Amino acid sequence: MPAERQFTCLYSLIRLFCGVMIIYLMSSCSVAQSAEVRCAEITFSLSQRASFERQAFDARLTLRNASPLPLTNVKVELRFLDSQLNPVQASKESVPSQARFFYQLLAPNIAPSTVAAQGAETQHWQIIPTGGAAIDVSTRYYLAAKVSYTQSERNEAFDVKTVAIIVKPLPELIVDYFLPSEVYSDDPFTRPTGSC
DSSP states (O other): OOHHHHHHHHHHHHHHHHHHHHHHHHHHHHHHHHHHHOOEEEEEEESOSEEETTOOEEEEEEEEEOSSSOEEEEEEEEEEEOTTSOBOOEESSOSSSSOSEEEEEEESSSOOSEEOTTOEEEEEEEEEEOTTSSOSSOEEEEEEEEEEEEETTEEEEEEEEEEEEEEEOOOOOOOOOOOOSOOOOOOTTOOOSSOO
C-alpha cells in the first residue's frame, strides 16, 4: 500500500474519531445542562421572630420545582433545636408531656407527596411554645426542616437552614388574699341624719 494512501486512511480515521468525540462531548454537555435544570428551591419562614409561651405562631415551607420532572415521595420533617442547636422535644399531640413545642399542619390537611413539574407546594404549620419553654427569661430556639423527595428514580435530601425564634415567659400575676377577723362598718340600723 503506497504511503500516500496510508496517510489518507489514517487522516480519515482521525477525522472520524474527532467527530465521534465532539458528538460525545456535546451529549455530555446536554446531560450536564439537564441535570442543572433538575433543581428545587426551598423557602422556610416564620410569621414572627418572638412569641410568648402558649402563644401560637406560624411557619411556612414552600417547595418550588423548577425542573420538567415531578418530585415524588416528598417528605418534610420539622426539627426544633435549642440555642446550642441540640434537639428539643416537640409533639403533635397537645397533651401534658415534656415537649417544649406543640405543632400541627394547617394547610394542606395532608402533606403533599408530589410536586408537579414547574409547580410549587406550600406547607403551613401552627406552632405553640408550651408553658415553661422560656426558662425564667427569654430563650432562643431554632426551627429547621429536613426535606426529601425522589426525582427520576434519584433520591434527594436537604437540611433547610435554621430560623430563630425567641420565646418569652408568659407574664404571671400573684395575688395574696387575706380575711380580717373583724370588719368595721357603719351600723345598718343607724337613723339618717339628713333629709332626703
